[in-house]
Amino acid sequence: MADFVTSTHRTKWIFTPQDIKHKYKVANHRAKQALEKYGTTRMEVDIDGSFSYAESQNDAKDSAEKRPKPLKVEEEQLLRAFYEFKIQDVCDAFKFPRKIQATALIYFKRFYLQWSVMEHHPKDIMLTCIYAACKAEENHVSAEELGKGIGQDHHVILNNEMLVFQSLGFDLIVYAPYRALEGFISDLEEFCGAKDEDQLVALKGSLDTARIEADKIMRSDGPLLFPPGQLALTALHRANAAHSIFDFERSQSLFSFGQNPQLSLTF
Known part of the structure; x- marks a missing residue:
């Protein structure tokens, strides 16, 4: 049986409050810089996990007033909290065990230590984290079934799967209370x-x-x-x-x- 004491969960994914605040600020700042440079923060993800900005809008430099307003760190926190509720709602709707719900939540939290919600839409990442959690906990549900169950395109789940795994450092074994x-x-x-x-x-x-x-x-x-x-x-x-x-x-x-x-x- 896996042991928390020697796990990557303990050695790599337990932080101080200051660490967490810093990571959120870094991701937020990077997204704001992208908005200044490209006129957009949203990234498109290929199925191999590679990504690029959704659309280069260099002409946006000439019309800054048309640029979308970047989110504050506190506003990003509210969005993450909303979709964490949604993770629990979706897991309840599918009658998944609490372990899957907890694993999906931990994946979601870890992902957004690396990225801003302005870069990758939390609705897409939420679904992908649930799908990944089902795989990790050996309670496999197909992407098609998951997407159909909540009226979402399952290709979004598959396209973001490798990105999520990469952002987690492929540390998929997690521990819940x-x-x-x-x-x-x-x-x-x-x-x-x-x-x-x-x-x-x-x-x-x-x-x-x-x-x-x-x-x-x-x-x-x-x-x-x-x-x-x-x-x-x-x-x-x-x-x-x-x-x-x-x-x-x-x-x-x-x-x-x-x-x-x-x-x-x-x-």
Whole structure:
């Protein structure tokens, strides 16, 4: 089984907040420079992953007032957030497992560390990331089926596939917090001595809420900042705030060291 500690996810794709802000600014600045030089920021992508500007508009230099207005970094963030919601919506519509949804989101986030939304339309990249995630997680869905299911041209998916892989550095194995969540709940069930029906139902409810909280976290910069175990603990902490079935502060020694902190469930 793959190990997060030795993975490219940990060694290459965990950043500081300053790193992330810098990458967004660099991509935004490059797109603005392209707009000044070519009169456009949008790129056309060939199926081999090569790309070029959609249309050279050198005469746009003579009519700057006709140029489209570039997006600010903050406006790009809003667009990315919108399409991250869409990734979850599409995955829900196809009834994909959460792992596929999480993988697609991580691919999408990594892609836009390299590129501006002004250079590659996030709708196209969103679909390609879902398609790539299905492949990586061995839940193959054809590009035709995916495109048809949401009324989009599947050729856009295929054309952008190699570009997405190249932008990810072909690092396709990623880690999400959901498996860690299930492990934490299993440990709590064992060490807290949850045996009767009410306790088991309470723990299941906490896990369901924690999964929803993890879905929210996956739309933040969290997956680019923290390992999946920490994301899972955050989701569990939020879930416990709603259910209050165990002492979360005392339970952290269980999660960190695998020891029994003599927990008890509260009802």
